[in-house]
Amino acid sequence: MSTYPIPFNRPGLTGQELNYIADAIQRGHISGDGYYTKQCHRLLEETLSIRKALLTTSCTHALEMSAILLNIQAGDEVICPDFTFVSTINAFVLRGARPVFVDVRPDTLNLDETLLEAAITPRTKAILVVHYGGVACEMDTILEIAKRYGIPVIEDNAHGLFARYKGRYLGTMGVMATQSFHETKNFQCGEGGALLINAAEYAERAEIIREKGTNRSRFFRGQVDKYTWVDVGSSYLPSDMLAAHLYAQLENRDVIQGKRQRIWDTYNTQLAGWADQYDVQLPTVPTECEQSYHVFYMVMPSLASRQALINHLKAEGILSVFHYLPLHLSDMGVQYGGKPMDCPVTERLGDCLIRLPLFNDLTEHEQTRVIETIQQFKGWE
Numbered sequence: 001m002s003t004y005p006i007p008f009n010r011p012g013l014t015g016q017e018l019n020y021i022a023d024a025i026q027r028g029h030i031s032g033d034g035y036y037t038k039q040c041h042r043l044l045e046e047t048l049s050i051r052k053a054l055l056t057t058s059c060t061h062a063l064e065m066s067a068i069l070l071n072i073q074a075g076d077e078v079i080c081p082d083f084t085f086v087s088t089i090n091a092f093v094l095r096g097a098r099p100v101f102v103d104v105r106p107d108t109l110n111l112d113e114t115l116l117e118a119a120i121t122p123r124t125k126a127i128l129v130v131h132y133g134g135v136a137c138e139m140d141t142i143l144e145i146a147k148r149y150g151i152p153v154i155e156d157n158a159h160g161l162f163a164r165y166k167g168r169y170l171g172t173m174g175v176m177a178t179q180s181f182h183e184t185k186n187f188q189c190g191e192g193g194a195l196l197i198n199a200a201e202y203a204e205r206a207e208i209i210r211e212k213g214t215n216r217s218r219f220f221r222g223q224v225d226k227y228t229w230v231d232v233g234s235s236y237l238p239s240d241m242l243a244a245h246l247y248a249q250l251e252n253r254d255v256i257q258g259k260r261q262r263i264w265d266t267y268n269t270q271l272a273g274w275a276d277q278y279d280v281q282l283p284t285v286p287t288e289c290e291q292s293y294h295v296f297y298m299v300m301p302s303l304a305s306r307q308a309l310i311n312h313l314k315a316e317g318i319l320s321v322f323h324y325l326p327l328h329l330s331d332m333g334v335q336y337g338g339k340p341m342d343c344p345v346t347e348r349l350g351d352c353l354i355r356l357p358l359f360n361d362l363t364e365h366e367q368t369r370v371i372e373t374i375q376q377f378k379g380w381e
């Protein structure tokens with residue numbers, strides 16, 4: 001529990017979670033792929049019109065599955081934005097890949113598509129994109145380049161479930177995509193994730209990798225008469241109790257997104273004048289993007305003003321946070337990245353970006369306090 005009266009995140013509940021968990025227990029199948037896991041799979045597959053959805057124990061694990069599915073080997077290069085969470089690339093480094101970090105756009109903070117082609121080499125085996133805050137990357141350009149070079153695109157869509165780009169759902173454009181249901185995300189079950197499969201060729205093997213390298217899923221469907229060890233794999237499926245919690249959230253997706261939209265829009269309109277006056281950058285959402293309202297961030301003019309604002313909010317009992325530190329400058333990034341890289345936008349964001357409290361049940365009163373406290377900030381020197 002956060003000790004701040006206004007925390008950065010408070011995991012939201014819809015009211016049905018405990019009922020569904022109790023029901024999962026009564027059904028007598030609380031390991032993976034029980035009733036609620038299937039309900040979640042069906043809901044995701046039907047809503048997004050995708051080939052296959054597989055719940056996983058985390059987005060990190062879904063990313064690991066995608067690296068196995070793409071047969072990533074030692075010495076392969078994988079392109080990813082410099083501005084992202086470590087899991088995006090760690091899953092590939094675990095299989096021996098060398099990360100190639102590309103800087104992000106200063107407006108959407110997404111992988112800068114104009115820098116992508118120069119990062120491609122004959123060793124490039126995957127392009128990872130992250131839709132920061134659930135605002136889509138410039139996918140038409142990225143997909144066109146990837147297709148020209150025959151390189152698969154994976155969407156780390158941890159932020160952007162049910163958001164759209166030119167009408168298309170995020171997570172449906174790459175060969176596969178990963179989701180997170182960690183308690184800080186829009187829809188959550190504490191710890192959880194999903195792998196979304198769009199390219200048919202990966203569907204069957206994904207099930208096997210998720211089930212310890214066995215064809216158990218086919219056995220349960222009666223497609224084979226015994227199950228056996230057929231591939232590498234691990235245990236990537238969550239308990240049906242977690243799926244029950246998650247289903248309560250996914251069923252209520254419109255209510256949850258509506259709440260987040262109201263909070264996001266309020267920050268955006270009420271802080272606009274202040275931001276303009278002090279040269280603070282608020283989020284850019286291109287017109288072709290319907291976002292997911294996952295983060296509300298501001299880019300402050302300097303590291304000093306960012307730190308001063310975090311401290312000013314803290315003194316008023318409000319927790320704000322920053323992220324991501326540039327991957328190319330991290331110990332692991334230096335060790336595995338190989339050649340020095342230049343990512344000035346990410347370096348500035350690492351110093352200057354601040355995220356405000358944004359969670360489903362942030363009250364109007366709490367939000368007003370956050371906004372007024374920001375407007376009273378004097379620490380510009």
Ligand SMILES: *Cc1c(COP(=O)(O)O)cnc(C)c1O
Binds near residue numbers: 130
């Ligand atoms: C949260 C997050 C992850 C990791 O999600 P887990 O479910 O905690 O493994 C990966 N990528 C991005 C962009 C994230 O925000």
